[in-house]
Amino acid sequence: MGIRARMRVLLGCMLIGLILISGLGLLSLRSSMIGARQNQVQHMVQSAISIMKYYHGEELAGKLTRDQAIHAAGIAIQNATYNDGKDYFFVFDYNSVERFISNPKLLNKDMSNVADADGVLFVPEMVKAARNGGGFVSYAFPRPGSTEPKPKISYAAAFDDWQLVVGTGVYVDDITTAFWEETLKQLIYIVIVLVILGVVAGVLVRSVLKQLGGEPAYASEVVRRIAAGDLSAEVRTESRDEGSLLAGIQRMANSLRSLIRQIHENAGEAGHLTVEVANAANKVASGSDSQSDATRSMAAAIEEMTTSISVVADSAGEASRLSGEAGNQAREGSRIIDSTSNKINHISGIVANSAASIGALGEQTDSIASIMQMIREVADQTNLLALNAAIEAARAGEAGRGFAVVADEVRKLAERTSTATAEISGKIDAIRAASQEATVRMGSVVTEVATGVQMAGEASTAIASIRDDAGRVVTSASQISEALREQSSASHAIASHVEDIANMAEQNSSNARRVAEASQRLDQIMRGLKDSVGQFRV
Incomplete structure (x- = not known):
């Protein structure tokens, strides 16, 4: 089936779908419009019914008699219209007698045997539906002024207290x-949609055919x-557009024909080259074997030299450790x-502070001696005054x-x-004599301590010199050890x-042997390639 036939089938399916949806x-x-009319008449x-309930309330209140209430309610309903006065109400009793209606010809008329053009006794049907809780009745009836x-x-709905049925209806022919x-x-x-779709489909079909250059089949x-290897046939195109698919396929077929011819020619030449490559690879493999033997002997000699350097490096490391x-001992x-x-x-x-403290103690004892002398003089004067x-x-x-007793006690x-002052003195x-002696001895101690500090400084200087010399020795040993390690590493690297x-x-x-083998395999592949290319008809 061509693309045009498929597009016609698609348009037919779309037409059926549109018809079903519409x-x-x-x-x-239609259902919603009828439902709206039914809701209107029911409301x-x-x-x-609300009007009847109102007047029934007046009756129960004793303001009106039943006949007055029924008449007032019936007149109110009879005079009520809606839809710009086109539609009206009617009231029946349970015997299908018309009690209230805007058409005076139908007042008090028995409607139990009145049927429409289809034979439907619509008034008894409305009374029946009303007494069953209210319901709808469909029938045919002339419009006012028409036959x-x-x-x-x-x-229709029933008002059981008065045994009346209230109803109204609307025409649905509109x-x-x-x-x-x-x-x-x-x-x-x-x-309109089908016409538009047909135009669009035609444009699309022409565009697709133009891009393809012909039918997809x-x-x-x-x-x-072409996939089967037949490149001899020419490709026909319906359009002159060089950018179409079939035109591209035609160019591809032409290119493939040229490519197959070239591959066929190059395959023969490649077969001769693979033989030459195999021979050269065999010669390279023989030379590589000789080179491998020589380099392994060199590696053994370098490995022995590396071992000797490692021994010297270990000795230098031990010297560096001892240094x-x-x-470390010099630093300690x-x-x-x-x-x-x-x-x-x-x-x-501390000794200097102690000497200073003892000197201050001597000065304090001198002050105490002066005070005691004053106390002694005060005591002598007091003794004289007491006498x-x-x-x-x-x-x-x-x-x-x-x-006299007090003076004697004084x-x-x-x-x-x-007496006490003399003892304290x-x-x-x-204490003064001991302080002076301690001061003299503290002075001697201070002198000795200063000498010890000087000697300790000289010892510290000597130790520092030893420490610096040991550090230089450690540095030199470390440098020698590092140089030997680097030389050992270099030897290892060379090896x-x-x-x-x-x-x-x-x-x-x-690899040379594999190249030789691959060359032989390539020669076989080239022969197979020539056989494969020979399957194409150009």
Whole structure:
């Protein structure tokens, strides 16, 4: 099936789909319009029932009699209209007698035997539906001023307290008219869409055929023929567009024909070259074997030299380690001497402070001696005053007896003070002598400590010199050891490289043999390629 036939089938399927979608939409529209009319008449009947309930309430309240209430409610319902006065209400009793209606000819008329053009007794049907809780009745009835029956939908509900049925209806012939008008519009839309789709499909088909250069089935056949190795046939194109698929396939077939001829020619020449490559590879393999033997002998000699260098490097490392330990011990001795010097300096400071404290103690004892001398003089003066007081008390006789006792006690206290002062002075003199002697000895200690500090400094300087010399020795030994290690590493590297050269020589020999084998295999492949290319018909 060609692309044009397929496009026609696609358009037919789209037409069927559009018709189905439009039909379902129209049926749904008709159903919704009828539902809207049913809701309208049901709502209007409920409004009329509300009027009856109001007047029934007046009856129950005693304001109206039942007949008055029924008449007032019936007149109110009878006079009510809607839809610009086109539609009205009617009231039946349970015997299908018309009680209230805007048409005076139908008042009090028995409607139980009245049927529409289809034989439907619509009034008894409405009474029945009303007494069953309310319902809809469809029938045909002429419009006012006309004798032609039109389809109508009515809703009726019962008011059981008065045994009356209230109903109203609307004509639905306009719904049918609107339905067919909408159907005509949908058909017009479908035709317009189909025309547009047909134009678009035609443009697309021409565009596809232009891009393909012909029918897809023919393009597929050409590709299968080329895949089977037939390059002899010419490719036909319906359009002159060089950018079409079939034109590209034609150019591809021409290129393949040229390529196959060239491959056939080059395959023979490549076969001769592979023989030459195989011979050269065999010669390279023989030379690589000789090179591998020589490099392995060189690697063994370098390995022996590397072992000797490693022994010397280990000895240099041991010397460097011992020198390092000597340097560490010198640093430790210097640290101990520095610590000792610091301790001696600290002791010197303590001794100097002690000498200063003892000197200050001597000065304080001199001050205490001066104070004790003053106390002694005060005691002597007090003793003299007490003696004078006793003399005066004796002169006073009996009146001065009490004063004489006090003066005697003061004299005794002055004598004890003089005695204690003399003892303290003796002790202070002893302390002064001891302080002077301690000061002299502390001075000697300070001199000795200063000498010790000087000697410790000289020892620290000597140890520092030893430490520096040991550090230089360690540095030199480390440099020698590092140089030997570097030389050992270089020797190892040289040995490794020589070994790598030997391995590469072996690999070259192996690769040369594989090249020779590959050349032989390539020669076989070239022969197979010539056979394969020979299958194409050019």
